Amino acid sequence: MARKKKDSKNNMRKSEPLKTVQPNAAGIDLGSREHWVAGPPLSDGSPNVERFGTTTPELLRLADWLSEQKVSTVAMESTGVYWIPLFEILDNRGFEVNLVNARQISHVPGRKTDIIDCQWLQLLHSCGLLRGSFRPGDDICRLRSLIRERNTIVAERSDWVRRMQKSLDQMNVCVHHAVSDITGVTGMAIIRAIIDGERDPKVLAGLRDPRCRKSEEEIADELTGNWRPEHLFNLKQALHVYDQLCAVIANYDSEIIDYIESLQPPENKDLSAPPPKTKSKAKTIAKRGQEPLRQALFGMSGFDLTTIDGIGVDTAAVLISELGTDFSAFADENRFVSYLRLAPNISISAGKKVPGKFKSVTSTRVSNALRMAATTLRNSKTALGAYYRRISYRKGASVAVFATARKLAQLIYRLVKHGQAYADAGAAAYEARFTQRRLISYTKALKDMGYKVEPLAA
Template identity: 25%
Template sequence: MGVINIYYFDFISVGIDIGSKVSWASIITPDHKPFSRPIRIDHQSIESLEFLISQIKKAEEVNSLKARIFLESTGIYHIPLYCHLKESGFEVSILNPLITDSNKNQGIRKVKSDKKDALRIAKTAYTNDLKTSLIPSDVVLNVRALVREYHKLADDKTSHVNQLTKELAIIFPGYNEVFSNTTSKTSISILKTYRTPKRILATPRDELIDFIRKNAKKGLDAATKTYNKLINAAKIAITFSHQLRSSYDLIELQLDFIEIFEKKKTDILNRIKDYLHDYKDEKFVSQINLLRSINGVGFISAVSIMAEIGDFSAFTKPKQLVAYFGIDPSVKESGKFKGTKSKMSKRGSAVARRVLFIVALASIRRNRKGEANNPVLRKYYDKKQESKAKKAAIGALMRKITNIIFAVLRNNREFVIITPQQHIQNYNQLLKLVA
C-alpha cells in the first residue's frame, strides 16, 4: 500500500535565501511540490523584483491559496526585501537562522547552495508551532543600529586604552597607580601638557597642584594627595623605566584616538535621545524609563536592552527572554549520559548579554559605606558563590536580572527592591483577599 500524506496547511510557502546583492526564492505548495523553478532576485533590478511578485501571485491564483513569505534574519540585508514585499500586500515573516539550520541535514548528502537553502526555508514554513517574528518599528531599528555602533566604539576605545596602558608601563611604570581612570580628564591633561616624568618633577609644586585641582574640580587636599602620588611615581620612573621616544609618540596617538572615540560616543548618545524625542513612541520611551528604575541600569543600558528586545509583547514567559538573550544554559544529553557542566548557550543578542553583565556588576557593587547597589541581589550573588564559580554566579545573577526586567515590563510598573520574605508576605495577603 502507498503512503497517504495529509496536509493541514492552507497557504503557499515562499522561502527566500537572502544575499547581499542576490537572493533566491522557492515557491512550494502544501504537498511540498515546487510551483516553479527557483527564482533569482537581483536587488538592483526592478524587473527581477516584479517577476518574483508576479510568480507568487500566479501561484496564489492557480492553487486558490494565499501565499506566506519567509525570510531568514540576516542582520540588515533582508530588511529592504521584507519592506518591499510587505508594501506589495504579502504576509511576510522572519525566521531565526537557528530554526532553519536545524533542518539543513535532513538528507544524506551534504548539499549547500542558495537554491537549496531557499527550498529548505520554504519547507520549514510547514512546521507546526513555527516561531516567526516581524521587523521592529522604525524607532527600534534606528535606536538599535546606533546602540550597536555605540558599543563598537566603546570596544575600539578600550583597545586604545589598553595600548596606552602598555606604553605607560614602559616609560612611566607607576603612572597607572596614580589615577583610577587613566583616561580621566585630569590624567589626559597631564599626559598632554607635561608628557615626561622629568618635566613633571621640574614643574613647581604649586603650579602642578593648581593644574590638578582645576582639571579634577576637587579641593586642595585631594589635589595635593594626587600630586604626591604623581611625584613619587615620577621619581621611580627616572630610575626604573625605559625612555623610548616611540612610546611618547604612540601615547600621543592613543590619546588622540581615545578623545575621538569618546566624542563619537557622545554624539551617538545625543542622536539616540533625538530619535526617542522625534519619533514620539510613548510606549517605547516609557519602557526605557521603567528599566531605568532598576538599580544598576543607566540610560544607555536601558536603551540597549529595549532596542534588542524590540516588541516586548512577543515574550510571554521570563524563560523566553532568557533564551532570547542567550543566557540560558546549554544542555548536553545523549542516552544515559547527562552533562554536569553547562555553559551559556550564547545564541541570542550579544549586545544584550554585554549590557546584562555590566548591570549585574553594577547591581552588586558596594559604595564607600560598604552598601551594595541592590542588597537583595548582592545577597543572592554571595549565596551562589558558596557553591559556584564566580562566572557561574554572575551568569545566575544575569538570569535573575532578566526575570526582573520581564516583571517590570509585564507589570508596567517601576522596580522596587523587595526581599524574598516580603514577597511571601505580599503573596499570602493576596491569597487572603482572594479567599
C-alpha cells in the same frame, strides 16, 4: 489454545502527506550575487522558481513578482547581512516576512537532494514547519542600528585607552597608579601636559583634582619616566584618535536622543522620569551626562528600567533598542529568559545530569549587558547584591553572574509586561528571609530524624 497472531501489516496506518496550511507561501535563498525565489507551485504542479539579482531595481522586481504570484508570506534565512535590504523592501510592501534560523531548517528531516534551497524553504513554510525569529518593529530597528554602532565605537575607544596606557608604561610613567582612571579629569590633564612637553613630575602632579585621594608627592613619584621619543609619538597619536572617537560618540548621543524623542507619544512629551532612588546611581548618571538619555527613554517607553538595581542608562538603552517596549511576543518570563539564553543549560542522559558545554550561540547582546549589570552588584548593599554573594559563596562567581543576570531579566519582564515596579527590600531583609528558610528546612530535617527542636530561652 494458541493466540492468533495479529496481522501487523493490516494494522499499519498509511503515512499521510504533509498538509499545506499556507498555500500562498514563498521561500527565498539569499546570496551575495543573486537570490533564488520559489513561489507556490504552478497549476500543473511544476516548480515555480525565479532568479533575481541583488541590486535595488532587482529587489523591487522580486517584490513585484511575489505580488503577481499572490504570495502573502515569505521565509528566508538570516544569511549575513544580505537579507536586510530585501527584508525591509518586502516588509514595506506588506508581506509577512519570516526570518528563519538556518539551524532550525537543518533539523527538519526528509530533505531531498534534487531540490534547491528556495524550494525546500517554500515547502517547509507552506506546511507551517518554520518559525520566524523575533524582530522588533521598524522604528526600534532604526534605534538599534544607531546604538549598536555607538557601542562599537565605544569599544574601539577603550582599545585606544589601552594603547595610551601601554605607551605610558613603556616610559615607566605610571599614571594608572597615580589615579584610578586615566581618562578622568586628573589623568587626561596629565597626559595632555606630557604631550605639550611638560616633563617635571612635580608640575604634572600639581594638575591633580582636589578630590584625588593621593597627595602631590605620592603622584609625583609615579610620574618620573625616561621620555623616549617613539613612545611619546605613539602616545600623541593614541590621544588624537581618542579625542576623535569621543567627538563621534558625542554626535551619536545627540542623534540617538533626537530620534528617541521623535518616537515619544504626544501624551508623554511633558512627562519626566522620577529621580533615582539612590544617591550613588544619581551621581553616576550625572557624572556620565546620561540624564537626557534616561529622560528620553522614559518618555518613549513610559517606564524607567534604571529603577532596578544594577541597570544603568547604557544597559537600559541596549535592552529597549534590542527588544523594544512590547513584550507580547514572549508568553511568560520563562520564555523571555530562554530567548535571552539565560536559562540553565541542564543536560540529562538516562535520567541523570551530565556535564554540558555552553555553545557560542548562547551569547546575545542583551544577555551580555545583563551579565555586566550583574557584576556591578557584587558589593551592593541590596537584596540583589546579597543574592549574588550567596550564590557566589556556594557555586562560584561565574554561576552567580549567570543567576543574577537571570534574576534581572525576570524583573525587567515583570516591569515591562505587567508594570510591576521593582522595590528593593535591602540586603538585611534578604539575609533574614534566607536565614528563616534555612531554619525551617533544618527543623523539618531534624524532626524527620526523631529530634525535637526548641529555641533557646532568651
